[in-house]
Amino acid sequence: MRIKRLALNIAMIVVVAGLGSCSQQSPPQSSPSVPSTTAPTADDSSCGDATASLRPPDALPAVGNMPAGSFMATIAARGRLVVGTSQDTLLFSSRNPFTGSIEGFDIDVARLIAQAVFGDPNKIQIVVIPNSDRIKDVQNGTVDLVAETMTINCQRRSAIDFSTVYYQAGQKILVPTTSSATSLDDLGGKTVCAVAGSTSINAIVSSPAHPKLLTEPTWGECLVAFQQNRADAISTDDTILAGLAAQDPYAKVVGPRFTDEPYGLGISQAHPEFTRFVNGVLAQARADGTLGQIADRWLSRYSTPAPLPEARYRD
Structure with a gap:
């Protein structure tokens, strides 16, 4: 069998490095699912515009002063934001083989939320989860949100909530x-x-x-x-x-793109106030250029980052 040895060695470095541990980063909470040979149900338009999310508040609460009883207050009391993601999606969320840290576009977006809650972007706990477990882990509270190149569609939005689109792939x-x-x-x-x-x-x-x-x-x-x-x-x-x-x-x-893949942060439907808060953070990051800087940092070396999509709201 012909194996491209150089590339295989590089890939194996990434995979093996992913087995290491790092502070504030947790291993998968469940075993990888058995690969399926069937496709998920095709998306439909039953929910209208699947990318329309909850409108953010006129002003975000001040750091250290999250509204009493809100999910943001729960996160603040815990002392960290729990983020579900992958560890092998290079540029978006992959483990750096030299530092052991998981880094990328998605991680930097999640750090914006931690910054808004704590005033410290490093107060996050990363939980590595299989792609197929993303919805389940949001629903059962294993993670506060999922940041993992997750496409918004009606099927998924019937089970969990999403932020506004932060990148269009x-x-x-x-x-x-x-x-x-x-x-x-x-x-x-x-x-x-x-x-x-x-x-x-x-x-x-x-x-x-x-x-x-x-x-x-x-x-x-x-x-x-x-x-x-x-x-x-x-x-x-x-x-x-x-x-x-x-x-x-x-x-x-x-080739050209043959689908639209709008990325959103996956959030539990039980916490609409948190979805609104996250959307407020993303709105600020669009307005001040931070979101564009994150896209340029991770993607400009390998491709031209797509224009950042405008936020759409359903209320």
Whole structure:
């Protein structure tokens, strides 16, 4: 079997480093789910505009003075914001093999919330969770919010709440540098990897070219499958693919976007005041340029960051 040894070694560094521990970072709270070979139910428009969130207050409460009885006050009393995320989505949330810290676009966005509650962006506890457990862990209170390249859609919004969109991504494909493929339509009969429970599966299984689906628990494991020739391609959001391509000199991201993937922070429906608070933080970060600076910091080396979307509200 031909293995791209250099790229495989890089990927394995990321995976192995993810097994280490770091202060204020917790291991997964549940075992990785068994990969599924079926797609999640396709999104519909039953909820109207799925990206419309709860309107923020006219002014955010002052640091150290969260409203009594609010979920923000609960977080403040605990002394840390608990954030669910991944540890192998390079550029968005991946473990730095040299420092052991999980870092990226999503982590910096979560730190904005901690800054607004505590006046300290470092008062967060990161809990690594499988992609397929994101909704469950928000619902049962394992985490206060999920920051993990999570696409907002009606199906998910029926189970949890979302912040306003903080980044607009779109699905593409990653293929070998020697490949002439530019879309899923060019991958008929080929094996395409996606993460179990991700919306990326929908486009793969509905493609008229009928590519074969391979699911793995994480995108890092999809990359290893690609490098071991168990997968001919990977298909997901262009932002995630940019991070995978950065780890593999034999891979490239190709073609136009063929889906819209609006990212939001996942929040429990039991805490609407927290959703409004988070939206207020994001509104400030859009207005003062902080959100754009975060996007530039993590994405500009590998791609042109998409224009930041305007906030939409449903009340």
